[in-house]
Amino acid sequence: MPVSVTSSRLIYDALKACDVRIISALPETWLVHLIRMADEDPEMTLVRIAKEEEAIGISAGAHLAGVNSALLMQNHGFLAAINPIVSLALLYKIPLLMLISYRGHMGEKDPWQTQGGMVTEPVLRALNIPIWHLNNPGDIDRRLKDAQTLAHASLHPVAVLLSRELMWED
Amino acid sequence: MLRADALQAIYPELEDRIVVTIMGAVAVELYMLGHRHNFFYLEHAMGLASSMGLGIALSIPEQKVIVLDGDGSLLMNLGTLSTMARYRPGNLLHIVFDNESLLSVGGFPTATGTGTDLAGIARASGVPQVIEANTCESLKDAVTRALASNTLTTIVSKVEAVGPKSFHMDLPLLENRFQFKRCLEKMRQK
Numbered sequence: 001m002p003v004s005v006t007s008s009r010l011i012y013d014a015l016k017a018c019d020v021r022i023i024s025a026l027p028e029t030w031l032v033h034l035i036r037m038a039d040e041d042p043e044m045t046l047v048r049i050a051k052e053e054e055a056i057g058i059s060a061g062a063h064l065a066g067v068n069s070a071l072l073m074q075n076h077g078f079l080a081a082i083n084p085i086v087s088l089a090l091l092y093k094i095p096l097l098m099l100i101s102y103r104g105h106m107g108e109k110d111p112w113q114t115q116g117g118m119v120t121e122p123v124l125r126a127l128n129i130p131i132w133h134l135n136n137p138g139d140i141d142r143r144l145k146d147a148q149t150l151a152h153a154s155l156h157p158v159a160v161l162l163s164r165e166l167m168w169e170d
Numbered sequence: 171m172l173r174a175d176a177l178q179a180i181y182p183e184l185e186d187r188i189v190v191t192i193m194g195a196v197a198v199e200l201y202m203l204g205h206r207h208n209f210f211y212l213e214h215a216m217g218l219a220s221s222m223g224l225g226i227a228l229s230i231p232e233q234k235v236i237v238l239d240g241d242g243s244l245l246m247n248l249g250t251l252s253t254m255a256r257y258r259p260g261n262l263l264h265i266v267f268d269n270e271s272l273l274s275v276g277g278f279p280t281a282t283g284t285g286t287d288l289a290g291i292a293r294a295s296g297v298p299q300v301i302e303a304n305t306c307e308s309l310k311d312a313v314t315r316a317l318a319s320n321t322l323t324t325i326v327s328k329v330e331a332v333g334p335k336s337f338h339m340d341l342p343l344l345e346n347r348f349q350f351k352r353c354l355e356k357m358r359q360k
Contacts, residue, residue, distance in 0.1 A: 047257060049253050064354055066355050
């Protein structure tokens with residue numbers, strides 16, 4: 001499977017450097033290595049959810065309990081979680097570090113991913129959620145740290161979009 | 171059983187615990203019994219009180235976390251039962267008040283009124299301890315037992331579809347949020 005192990009490792013290590021202790025995730029192709037790394041790390045609590053909405057609640061609970069968390073989701077999972085993002089995270093000023101695999105964008109071969117790809121950024125912008133694109137391995141450390149810093153300073157969700165260039169090795 | 175009476179019966183067990191409630195009647199009735207900084211009322215995001223409780227329970231394993239859920243809310247997020255069961259934190263107690271109704275929006279009947287069995291769903295989802303308690307005495311006993319057992323427990327209590335006269339709470343959402351976070355930080359240090 002040509003999902004980049006190197007980029008996944010860099011992202012995982014950057015999350016550890018951000019003192020992330022809880023990762024909630026729903027499996028998706030580009031996230032397989034990240035989820036495996038979280039699962040194999042005794043210092044990490046990996047919560048495998050049934051639907052992405054749950055992840056918003058889990059991260060909200062972790063934040064109120066003083067623990068840093070991150071969410072791994074596909075962009076369709078983000079779309080599935082919009083109501084709790086609005087009526088929990090935005091309403092109650094909860095920071096979220098959302099790592100979203102950006103399916104359905106340039107280079108996508110699967111027709112079923114394309115509609116979600118086209119609406120991801122417009123929906124994030126409509127929700128006033130700041131976006132960082134992760135395209136280059138060299139940006140990973142700095143951009144994840146900065147995304148978390150902004151989330152905590154603003155008490156607001158932030159989105160880090162994991163691109164095909166970063167995650168997929170054709 | 172009236173939910174207000176049920177809450178009164180278990181209030182001594184709630185007083186010093188981390189409590190997360192759903193919106194509506196449950197929140198108001200607990201608030202009226204006496205607000206505490208360790209109580210959080212999730213006034214929207216229906217279905218996610220249990221997910222929040224799971225996030226807190228995993229973050230503060232040394233403290234007990236009690237979620238006060240309802241049939242309408244739980245039906246919106248049935249996947250939460252399988253996720254809780256998967257990680258089964260022993261410090262999490264999930265109490266579901268089932269009035270077979272979406273009371274605060276006009277009393278529309280939910281599927282529990284036509285046969286859906288939430289205790290059965292919880293059991294089949296793998297929740298290791300599921301108790302049905304339909305009187306104040308049995309509920310109180312079930313809560314005491316669940317807390318002592320250090321086992322993830324779902325308690326389902328049938329209650330009448332009766333709520334408070336007013337849903338007003340003199341507590342802005344964000345005040346509750348910041349109070350609760352500060353309180354949790356102290357409880358985590360203990």
